[in-house]
Amino acid sequence: MKKLFSIFGDPVSHSRSPLMHNSVFKNLHYEACYTRTHLLDGAKLKETFFSLGLSGANVTVPHKEAAFEACDEVRGFAKTVGVVNTLIEEDGKLIGYNTDADGFMYAIKEFGEINSILVLGAGGTAKALVSRFLQDNIKVSVLNRSATRLDYFKNLKCECFTWDSFKSRKYDLIVNTTSAGLKDEYLPAPEDIIIQVLDHSKFVADAIYGKLTPFLKLAKEKNKTYKDGADMLLGQGVLANELFVNKELKKEDIEKYMRASFSL
């Protein structure tokens, strides 16, 4: 029987995950189909997953923390961060994983050695990335609009700022993990702060993909080396697909057809 997969999010219409996974399934003759589900209430994630008869799913903004709560079992790196972006059905149970962080490490490999990072935002993606950076002994600072979500990062001994308390230093890399610029034209922080940090940084990355966000536009104007979230998306997608097909397909083949879908 054909397996069904989906992405859950709000918004979800921008997601390239269906194209990416379907390109793999189709080209490698794997009997499966991947769709998208607009989910407004994260608390309904588990119920919706099972009512659709899914074999697996991805979860995007703003439901990744709700996905962690919804799981019967969480495995690997997702346990460290409390954030789940990949779900698998196993014997009627919901199993959660996080493939975002390793996907991002794959994306920034080409920047070479990175020793200090400023993370903009303190949501699910920030949690996953920061915990992964700390594993590699990278010095991490976090800047977020509101103070509440910073507690998690303070406990990890990261330098934390809100817009009001921010003091800029030099960073090897600045990463935007906020959703500012996703469906609007906002910068992730006030313009004077963004300009200041761009002037002090070597590389710039945005988790948002498929558009030049106002943040990346400024980085481009300042002649910084930058990248959007496409390679991160590819990296997390390859790792998620491996879980979906339970390693029945070769990783190189998954990557080949997933990458090919980016030009569709």
Ligand code: NDP
């Ligand atoms: P969350 O909802 O968990 O967190 C959102 C964060 O963005 C919070 O820190 C929030 O701040 C901040 N924020 C939202 N709006 C604004 C704004 N207008 N100005 C400043 N800060 C703002 O989201 P996720 O972590 O799940 O996702 C974040 C982004 O990363 C999304 O755009 C998503 O598409 C992208 N992403 C891309 C991936 C890829 O593969 N390329 C993978 C994963 C995510 P506050 O606490 O003050 O509300």
